Amino acid sequence: MSLNLALDFNQLKSLIAQCGIEEKTEIVRMLERDTFPTRFNRFMNKIRKSDLTLEEITAEVETVREKMYRAEK
Numbered sequence: 001m002s003l004n005l006a007l008d009f010n011q012l013k014s015l016i017a018q019c020g021i022e023e024k025t026e027i028v029r030m031l032e033r034d035t036f037p038t039r040f041n042r043f044m045n046k047i048r049k050s051d052l053t054l055e056e057i058t059a060e061v062e063t064v065r066e067k068m069y070r071a072e073k
Contacts, residue, residue, distance in 0.1 A: 007015070016027060 016024065019027070
């Protein structure tokens with residue numbers, strides 16, 4: 001048997017507000033899974049548009065490594 005229920009966005013938010021913490025946590029996990037590809041693609045596009053050069057990235061990595069090395073001593 002297949003059933004459908006039409007809700008507008010405000011009704012959906014109202015229903016979610018009535019859920020317990022476990023149900024809300026499950027909804028968050030579901031939404032994170034469903035939206036991951038979109039969020040990841042947006043992130044990658046943002047990175048690709050960065051003006052950083054490989055030399056700048058390498059210099060920053062070396063700076064962090066040096067700080068970590070000094071902290072170990």
